Amino acid sequence: xxxxxxxxxxxxxxxxxxxxxxxxxxxxxxxxxxxxxxxxxxxxxxxxxxxxxxxxxxxxxxxxxxxxxxxxxxxxxxxxxxxxxxxxxxxxxxxxxxxxxxxxxxxxxxxx
Amino acid sequence: xxxxxxxxxxxxxxxxxxxxxxxxxxxxxxxxxxxxxxxxxxxxxxxxxxxxxxxxxxxxxxxxxxxxxxxxxxxxxxxxxxxxxxxxxxxxxxxxxxxxxxxxxxxxxxxxx
Numbered sequence: 001x002x003x004x005x006x007x008x009x010x011x012x013x014x015x016x017x018x019x020x021x022x023x024x025x026x027x028x029x030x031x032x033x034x035x036x037x038x039x040x041x042x043x044x045x046x047x048x049x050x051x052x053x054x055x056x057x058x059x060x061x062x063x064x065x066x067x068x069x070x071x072x073x074x075x076x077x078x079x080x081x082x083x084x085x086x087x088x089x090x091x092x093x094x095x096x097x098x099x100x101x102x103x104x105x106x107x108x109x110x111x112x
Numbered sequence: 113x114x115x116x117x118x119x120x121x122x123x124x125x126x127x128x129x130x131x132x133x134x135x136x137x138x139x140x141x142x143x144x145x146x147x148x149x150x151x152x153x154x155x156x157x158x159x160x161x162x163x164x165x166x167x168x169x170x171x172x173x174x175x176x177x178x179x180x181x182x183x184x185x186x187x188x189x190x191x192x193x194x195x196x197x198x199x200x201x202x203x204x205x206x207x208x209x210x211x212x213x214x215x216x217x218x219x220x221x222x223x224x225x
Binding site: 009034042103 | 154155168213218
């Protein structure tokens with residue numbers, strides 16, 4: 001079946017450094033790739049997304065890149081801050097919004 | 113602001129009990145989803161619904177059923193709870209055709225003893 005692999009499972013960086021989380025997906029019909037952030041004890045919330053007709057999208061300190069040929073997409077966080085500490089989930093979705101496959105999550109620690 | 117609410121934040125039940133988890137959204141979304149979240153496994157889809165009275169199995173439907181009698185409400189039912197159903201349950205909703213973003217509820221942490 002379809003799956004999304006996410007790496008690394010845990011990432012620890014120093015405040016101010018960059019963090020990169022990588023995902024690969026298997027379903028070539030996937031055309032929407034959201035990233036969710038889940039702070040401790042809270043619900044997942046969308047932080048950025050990208051559609052298959054775009055190779056890169058940026059929103060302040062976060063950016064996402066997509067390589068449809070290789071079925072890879074990545075989240076980049078620059079100038080990390082302690083409040084970036086959370087679990088990040090990538091996901092892949094085929095058209096229609098019906099079924100989203102999530103990665104296993106990356107726990108990011110930003111050390112002050 | 114999209115609001116997705118779940119009936120309980122914490123629930124403790126005994127093995128064999130019937131358990132109802134309720135989810136309500138106030139944004140007239142067509143699609144609703146139930147996930148369970150376990151450490152190291154991410155979010156796994158149990159069931160989803162794209163319209164009233166419609167339901168589709170997700171990746172792990174065994175031991176669960178759902179009900180969607182009204183557009184705003186999606187219920188997850190554990191007919192006979194078992195200890196391996198101890199988990200965090202998250203409900204989500206999304207709108208078809210406008211945006212694919214899923215909005216999540218706060219989650220219900222269910223413990224089955």
